[in-house]
Amino acid sequence: MSIKVAIAGARGRMGTAAVKAIQDATDMQLVAILDYKNDGKYLSGTEINGDSNGIPIFTSFSTMNQSIMPDVLLDLTEPDSVFKTVHEAISLGIRPVVGTSGLSDENIKSLSKLATNKGIGGIIAPNFSIGAVLMMKFSAMAARYLGDIEIIELHHNHKVDAPSGTALKTAEMIMKVREPHKQGHPDEKELIQGARGADLDGMKIHSVRLPGFLAHQEVLLGGEGEMLTIRHDSFDRSSFMPGILMSIRSVIDREDLVYGLENIIE
Ligand SMILES: NC(=O)C1=CN([C@@H]2O[C@H](COP(=O)(O)OP(=O)(O)OC[C@H]3O[C@@H](n4cnc5c(N)ncnc54)[C@H](OP(=O)(O)O)[C@@H]3O)[C@@H](O)[C@H]2O)C=CC1
Numbered sequence: 001m002s003i004k005v006a007i008a009g010a011r012g013r014m015g016t017a018a019v020k021a022i023q024d025a026t027d028m029q030l031v032a033i034l035d036y037k038n039d040g041k042y043l044s045g046t047e048i049n050g051d052s053n054g055i056p057i058f059t060s061f062s063t064m065n066q067s068i069m070p071d072v073l074l075d076l077t078e079p080d081s082v083f084k085t086v087h088e089a090i091s092l093g094i095r096p097v098v099g100t101s102g103l104s105d106e107n108i109k110s111l112s113k114l115a116t117n118k119g120i121g122g123i124i125a126p127n128f129s130i131g132a133v134l135m136m137k138f139s140a141m142a143a144r145y146l147g148d149i150e151i152i153e154l155h156h157n158h159k160v161d162a163p164s165g166t167a168l169k170t171a172e173m174i175m176k177v178r179e180p181h182k183q184g185h186p187d188e189k190e191l192i193q194g195a196r197g198a199d200l201d202g203m204k205i206h207s208v209r210l211p212g213f214l215a216h217q218e219v220l221l222g223g224e225g226e227m228l229t230i231r232h233d234s235f236d237r238s239s240f241m242p243g244i245l246m247s248i249r250s251v252i253d254r255e256d257l258v259y260g261l262e263n264i265i266e
C-alpha cells in the first residue's frame with residue numbers, strides 16, 4: 001500500500017525538489033499540497049495551473065475531504081508557520097516529517113509530547129543529508145578530545161533564520177560531551193558587537209550568508225599546535241532527498257517523534 005503524503009511549501013526551493021522525489025517514489029503518493037496561497041488550484045508537476053489531474057491545493061487540513069487525508073505531512077516552509085501546521089497535523093493523526101528550521105526547543109518538546117500522546121511517529125530533521133549527519137556525529141566524537149570549538153555555517157542569502165538548524169543541532173550534540181568554558185582570551189573585547197559570533201556555553205557559531213552558497217558547515221576543533229576541521233557541503237538539494245524519503249517511510253512505523261535524522265539511520 002502506498003504512503004499518502006501532503007507537502008507544505010511545495011512552491012519553494014526544497015518543496016519543488018521534494019514534489020519530484022515523492023512522485024518518483026513507487027511506494028508513495030502525493031495527495032495534497034498545503035499552501036496559504038492558491039486554494040482550489042492544482043499543482044501539476046511543479047507548476048500551479050488549472051489542470052484538474054494535478055495535485056489539489058488546500059489552505060488547511062480542515063478543507064480537505066476525508067478521502068484525501070494524508071498519512072504523512074512533509075513541512076518545508078518557514079519558521080513562522082511550521083509549528084501551527086505541524087501541531088494541527090499531529091492532532092489529526094497525520095505523521096509529520098519536518099525539514100523547516102527555526103523551531104524552538106520548547107516547540108520541539110511540545111510537538112513531541114503531542115505525538116507521544118497520540119501514539120504516532122514523526123521526525124524533525126534539521127538536516128536530511130546523510131553527509132551532514134555524519135559531520136555532526138564526527139564533530140561530537142572529536143569534541144570529547146578537542147573542546148575549543150567554533151562552528152562556521154555558510155548558506156545562500158535567501159535563508160531567513162540564523163544560525164542554521166544544522167549548526168544548532170551540531171552545537172547541541174557537542175554540548176552533551178563538552179564541558180562549558182569560555183574560549184579565546186579571558187579578557188577579550190568585541191570592538192564591533194557580534195565580532196566573536198553567537199555564544200553557546202562558550203563555544204562560538206558564525207553564520208555566513210552569500211549568493212553562491214547552498215548549505216555548508218565547518219566545525220573547527222582547536223588544540224595546542226593543531227586543528228581538526230570537519231566540513232560538509234551540500235552542492236545540490238538532491239542531497240536532502242534520500243533522507244526525506246527515508247523519514248517518510250520511518251514515521252509510518254514509529255509511535256514517537258524524534259529530533260534528528262541520526263535517530264532513524266541504522
Ligand atoms: N532539513 C533539511 O535538510 C533542510 C531544511 N531546509 C529548510 O526548509 C525550509 C524551506 O527552505 P527553502 O525551500 O529553501 O525555502 P523557500 O523560501 O524556497 O520555500 C518555502 C516555501 O514555503 C511557502 N510557505 C510559507 N508559509 C507557508 C505556509 N503557511 N503554508 C504553505 N507554504 C508556505 C513559501 O511561500 P511564499 O514564498 O509565497 O511565502 C515558499 O514557497 C527552511 O526552513 C530551510 O531552513 C532547507 C534545506 C534542507
Ligand SMILES: O=C(O)C1=N[C@H](C(=O)O)C[C@H](O)C1
Nearest residue numbers: 101126127159164165166215
Ligand atoms: O535553508 C537552507 O537552505 C537549509 N536549512 C537547513 C538548516 O537550517 O540547517 C538545512 C540545510 O543547512 C539547508
